[in-house]
Amino acid sequence: MSCNSCGTGGGTPGGCKNHGTCGTSGCNKLTVFDWLANMELPDGQAPFNYVEVRFKNSRKEYFINSENLQLKIGDIVATQTETGHDIGIVTLTGELVRVQLKKKKIRYETDDMPKVYRIASQTDIDKWKAAREREEPMKVRAREIAIRLNLQMKISDIEFQGDGSKATFYYTAEERVDFRQLIREYATEFKTRIEMRQIGLRQEAARLGGIGSCGRELCCSTWLTDFRSVTTSAARYQNLSLNPQKLAGQCGKLKCCLNYELDSYMDALKDFPKQNQKLYTEKGTAVCQKIDIFKGLMWYCYEGEWMNWHTLTTTQVHEIVSKNKAKEKVASIEEYAAEHVVIEEVNFENVVGQDSLTRFDQPATKNKKRKKRRNNRGPKPDAAAKKTSQPNHKKAPQSKAPQTKGPKPDAKGQKPKPKPRRKPTNQNKPKDGTQTTQSKPKPKPTGDAANKPRKKRPNNRNRPPKKNE
Structure with a gap:
């Protein structure tokens, strides 16, 4: 039987291929590693005939192997219950089960210890799978009935017994709930105990x-079994901000991990003076503003000068406090703070190995820049020389050259001559009213001079590039 998270059917997990013996929470929650599995027992010692069986999610129970079955981790077994039988997966065998029983203070040398019937058959597994498939639609319907009855409770999970004869409803509620009418409706709706x-x-x-x-x-769903009380004092000792959104876990309570490092913080705080202890100096009274527990540093400032902080070590603070108890005042805390001036060298390191952040960028190469320059200069010098030698040659259309405003060319492709501009007559007129002589326009050439071709002005755009460029 595969689990719901990684199983694809067929009786074996499709993800990890370990037949339900992997250490992740997908197959086994709260799994204990059997480090004695490869060790043989001494001669004459019988194996411990108790096994640990896990059911849905994190529920675990212990059973006696009275039939002396050859069980191993991952086997699906049928176990004894008050009504019928249940199906579970073996998670631990051997001497480590004895350790777990002592840890949880379970008396196993009694006659009322439940038994392991047999290794589950295919019929048992099919019934178990059919019962597990009914749990999700039942949970949705059960929540609808509880809301209709206006009960202040939340149905969090439903677990069927292996043979499908009983269903256990797990719920959470802040106050006592009268669910007698709820059980009647559940029994008529789902037709089960x-x-x-x-x-x-x-x-x-x-x-x-x-x-x-x-x-x-x-942690509570993977390895944590005992829930210790967590208080806000654990966050205060660790200098954490008392923000309920950051200190609360998925359950809405304070995180269990606040207790993990609390002992090390408590040991480090033994060498620290009290934070409400004031330092009396001739300059004024100093108050503690901040501490660094693992570096052993404390920051003080004078009353009224709240922006100027001075760094002191715990030994220096103890020395000043001892003098104050002897009714002596030091000159100022700056004398002690000047001794503790540390220049920290900033060394930037990364896991890549001091690589630049722009190592994946592709900068433009020199060849591309040269191509762009050539395109902006125009055609090659040989083509420009040919165009100047042939006056009536039609110009090739240039796609990149900007279009200039002017008269349109005629049918032969030649542009008409531009009209001469008129010179303003009143521009050079003197203020006294006297007339000035204007230069006469040049006469048009006649005869051979008229048929002589005009010289074209050199085009700077088509000139050959210089060598210095």
Whole structure:
């Protein structure tokens, strides 16, 4: 039987191919690594005949292997229950089960310990799969009925028994809920035995699972078994901001990981003076503003000069406090702060190996720049010389040359001659009213001079490039 997350059917997990023995939460939640699996027992010692069986999500129970079955991690077994039998997966065998029983304070030397019937057959697995497929639509319908009855509760999960004879409804509620009418409607709606079980918000998060703010799976759904009380004092000792959005987990309570590093912070704070301890100097009274626990530094400022902070070590602060207890005042805290001036060298490092951020950019090469210059200069010098030697040669159309305003060419392709501009007559007229002589226009040439071809002005755009360019 494969799990819901990585299974593709066929009785084996399709993702990891480990037959339900992988260490991720997809196949086994709260899995214990059996480091004694490859070790043989001493001569004459019988194996420990108790096994740990995991059911849906994080529910685990312990059973006695009275039939001495050859069980290993990942086997699907049929176990004893109060009504009928249940189907689960073996997660631990051998001597480590004895350790887990002692850790959870379970008395296993009693007669009422449940038993393992047999290794599950294919018929048992088919019934189990059919019951598991009914859970999600039942949960949606159960929530609709609870909302219709105006009950202040939340149906978080439903778990069917292996033989499909009973369904357990897990719910969370802040107050006591009278669900007698709810059970009657559930029994008539789902045609099965109903059991209501209330769990806390942390247990709900452990059953459902999820991803925390650290980017990893929730600790309560992967390895954490005991839920210790977490208070806001743990955040104060670690100098964390008391922001409920950052300190709360998926369950809405304070994160369990606030207790992980609390002991190391408490040990480091033993050498620190109290933060409300004031330093009395001749210059004024200094108040603590900030501390760095692992560097052993404290920042003080004078009352009234809240912007000027002075860095002191814990030994320096203890020295000033001891003098104040002896009714002595130091001159100022600047004398002690001047001793602790550290110039930090900024060394920028990265995992790539000091590579530039623009290493993936492709800068323009020199060849491309040269091509652009040639295109802007115009045609080659040989073509320009040919055009100047042939006066009646038609000019080739230039696609990139800008179009200039002027008269349109005629049918032969030649532009008409531009009309001469008229000179203003009143421009050079003197103020006294006397007339000035104007230059006469030149007479038009006649005879051979009229048939002589006109010289064209050199075109600067088509001139050959100089060598210096």
